[in-house]
Amino acid sequence: MRARHVIGAIAAISVAALLSACGGGSDSAVTEDAARVALPAMVLQPGEIPAGLQPLGNEFSTNAETISGIGLGPTLEQLEKWGRVLGYKSEFQTAAPPSITSVAALSTSVSVYKSATGATDSLTDREEKARSVDWQQSHSDLEEFQQTEPARELPVDQALWLRFTGYQELRPGVRNLVIDDQIAFRVGEAWGFLGVISTAAEGETDRDILLPEVEVLVRTQIEHMRNALASAFSE
Numbered sequence: 417m418r419a420r421h422v423i424g425a426i427a428a429i430s431v432a433a434l435l436s437a438c439g440g441g442s443d444s445a446v447t448e449d450a451a452r453v454a455l456p457a458m459v460l461q462p463g464e465i466p467a468g469l470q471p472l473g474n475e476f477s478t479n480a481e482t483i484s485g486i487g488l489g490p491t492l493e494q495l496e497k498w499g500r501v502l503g504y505k506s507e508f509q510t511a512a513p514p515s516i517t518s519v520a521a522l523s524t525s526v527s528v529y530k531s532a533t534g535a536t537d538s539l540t541d542r543e544e545k546a547r548s549v550d551w552q553q554s555h556s557d558l559e560e561f562q563q564t565e566p567a568r569e570l571p572v573d574q575a576l577w578l579r580f581t582g583y584q585e586l587r588p589g590v591r592n593l594v595i596d597d598q599i600a601f602r603v604g605e606a607w608g609f610l611g612v613i614s615t616a617a618e619g620e621t622d623r624d625i626l627l628p629e630v631e632v633l634v635r636t637q638i639e640h641m642r643n644a645l646a647s648a649f650s651e
Contacts, residue, residue, distance in 0.1 A: 446501050446605055446649045451528050452476065454648035455504035458606065458641045459524040460633060466519040469508035477503040477527075490541060498538045499530030505609075513586040516617050517625060523611040524637060528649070532604050536574060539600060539607045543576050551580055558582025558594055562623060568631055572638055574602035581623045586615060593620050597630050603641045605649065610634055 455476070462471065479495040482503060490498075505525030513520060529535040552561045561582040568577060580596040593616035600609050610633060614626050 446528055446530050448502050450648055451502040451504075454644045455502060455526055455528065458526045458528075458608070458637070458644045459504060459506050460522070460610075460637050460640075464633070464636055465508050465522060466629075466633075468510050468514060468518060469520075469522060470511060472507040472509055474504065474506035477505070490538070494541070495538075497534075499534035500538060501528050501530060503527035513592075513615055517614070517620055519612055519614050519626070519629075521611075521613040522633075523609070524633075525610075526606055526608040526637075526641060528606040530605065532573070532602075535602050535605050535607050539574050539576075539602050542600060546576060546578065551578070555580050555582060555596065558584055559591075564623070566624075566627055568627075568634075570601060570631075570634060570638065572601040572603055574607070576600050579623075579627075590618055592616055592618060593623070593625070595623070595626060599630075599634050601634065601638060603638060604645050606641050606645060608637050608641055610637060 456474070479492055479500055482495065482500075483489055483492050503525060504527075505523060507521075507523045509521040510519075527535075527538070529538065551563050555561055558580070559582055561580065564579045564581075566577050566579055570577075577597070577599045580598075582594060583591045584594045586592050586594075595612075595614040595616070597610070597612040597614070599611075600607060602608075610630075612630050612633065614630075616622075616625055
């Protein structure tokens with residue numbers, strides 16, 4: 417499986433077109449300097465990443481860098497109108513497709529805004545664009561493609577969870593179920609994204625497999641975001 421290729425597509429589509437409740441609140445004490453300190457603690461940490469994944473790297477993203485090379489995403493004018501301050505992401509990937517059911521690649525990221533209103537508007541824009549994307553075309557290497565929205569009660573202000581599944585020949589003569597989870601979620605002035613690509617063991621056909629495990633990862637990042645917002649950006 418071209419895990420890095422797929423996870424790169426996740427990052428591009430999510431930042432450009434992905435990702436609902438109303439937001440509110442006044443401007444907080446969010447500055448770029450404070451964000452550079454706080455954001456790395458708002459994503460999943462190395463010790464929380466599923467076993468077998470190796471780090472691919474991490475990086476901050478300014479507004480100008482976010483729109484660079486992405487034609488489907490928001491404009492610089494929109495990002496500035498929404499009050500986006502800074503983003504941060506970390507990516508992980510396995511060295512080879514595992515033979516057991518497990519996570520093969522993961523991207524964890526967060527963007528922080530000057531207000532909850534701006535974060536709401538930004539994520540709502542992503543959600544609207546996500547619903548217009550032909551996801552089957554972007555997953556053309558998956559046979560028997562299916563798209564669902566898992567109904568999970570997450571402790572957030574706003575969320576969209578998309579799950580894409582299908583079969584792919586990961587080894588000669590062996591066809592495995594591949595699961596691509598893309599989850600965007602807002603907590604106050606920040607919204608996070610988690611992209612998780614999993615592969616199932618040979619013969620596995622349950623398309624809901626690993627949902628509880630992915631939810632644990634999402635809830636862990638939500639807790640990090642909530643804690644950082646309370647400590648780093650409170651007035």
